Amino acid sequence: MNSVNSCNQPRMYPVLVTILLILLTGITMLGRLFSKSWDSKGKHCYVTGGSSGLGLAVAKLLVLKGAHVSIVSRDTQRLENAMKELEAIRTSPSQIIKSYSYDLVTATGASQALDAVCEPHQGRNPDAIFMLAGSCHPRFFIEETEETMRTQMDQTYWVQAWTALEASKRMVRDKTKGKIVFHSAYIGYITLIGYAAYGPGRMALRALADTLRQEFLLYDIDIHIAFPGTMYTPGYDIENATKPKITLKIEETDPGVTGDQYAKGLLRGVQNGDFHISPDLLGNIFRASMRGVAPSGNFFVDSLWNFIGWVGLPIWRISVDSTVRGHRKEHEEYLANKGFYSSKTKASATS
Structure with a gap:
């Protein structure tokens, strides 16, 4: 009898996991039937970091859905290449698809960029702001300098915070509804060796988004924040150039996704009105376990996560x-x- 039980237990584990995932999926889909989805068609969507990686992937999905899309990046050559891709997939000749080169790590740069992207739209603020610019350069904390510490905070926090501040002021001033989408990472939920300079900015974004979700109930402005794990984009190769070997070893268990794959989950979360967006297994576990007072997407699903x-x-x-x-x-x-x-x-x- 004991030998039979010992053989059955490992077989039962994947079966139970499969049943649990089916149950989670079913409850989630049932909840979606009673929710109204946001439609980006005809909306003006502003994507920072839109010249490559996740930013370009999101911009392409928005163009395919019929949105007017403005992308911003510092690299003019990448912007030129990105525009060729976006123009090739436009769904209507009336779509306004533009690119702009600005440095968004300062308040001045963020303001100038918004001035530029609003101009072709009679000065109106974008309907949705997707803040996907940034970079990661992990290393051991004792290897950091004042310059690298400040640069990481610029590239993780300020590059999004300044745009959010300027965009929200314009939305409130014009009394227009809109969406502001922040981009954090797993590190916005958990800590991991090698990310001492990178993690605080990602966690700060979570604190900012959590605060604005509540504060912006005053203005009918929707706040979203995404928490992706490993993404295989051009930025990932740059990230690995300085990443400690021990960090690489720990991250071996994260299967990772492409920018195109994650972009679909991110946009789906925004369309469904999700606040914390983590469209994968590990992300949902981290989100449900560490969301604090942030609202859950679905009470029953999140209880299981x-x-x-x-x-x-x-x-x-x-x-x-x-x-x-x-x-x-x-x-x-x-x-x-x-x-x-x-x-x-x-x-x-x-x-």
Whole structure:
């Protein structure tokens, strides 16, 4: 009898998981039947970081849905290439598809960019703001400098915060409804070695979005924030150039998605009116377990996700901590090869 039970238990696990996922999907679809979806057709959608990666993927989906799309990026060559792709898929000759080159890490840049994108639309503010610009350069905290720390905060927080501030002022002043979509990451929910300079900005965005969701009930402005995991985009290769080996090892369990795949989930969440958007398994577990006072998408579905997180996340944390401790010797060798210990006197003198 014992041998029969030991054989059946591992077989039952995937069956139970499958049943649970089917139940979650069914409840979610049932909830969607009673909700009104936002339609981007004919709307003016402003996409920052729209020249490549997730930004370009979202811009392409919006164009295919009949939206007027404005993309903004610093790289003029990428903008030119992106425009060729967007023009090739337009669904109507009346669609207004424009590109602009601005640096959005300052309030002035964010304001100038909005002035430019509003001009072809009789000065009206965009109906939806998708803030997808940013970059990630993970490394060990003790390798950071004042310059890299400030740059990461610019590229994770301020590059979105300034645009949100300027856009919301215009929406309130003109008494127009609209959508403001922030872009965070798994790191906006959890902490992970190597992201000490990157994580605070992503978590700050979550705090900003959570606050504005409540505050902007005064103005009928919808706030959304997305929390993707690993995405295989051009930015991912740049990110991995500085990413510690231990971080890469921990992230091996994240299957990752392409920018096109995640763009569909992001836009679906915005259309459905979701606040925290995490259209994948791990993201939903993190979201349901750590959303604080943010509203849930579906009470029953999120209760199930929360239960999975309650059981699984402590196990995940223990596993990650163990992996980090096991990396200690290799890490000391890495620091020695980088000359970190020999620069102790210099570092102390400048601190």
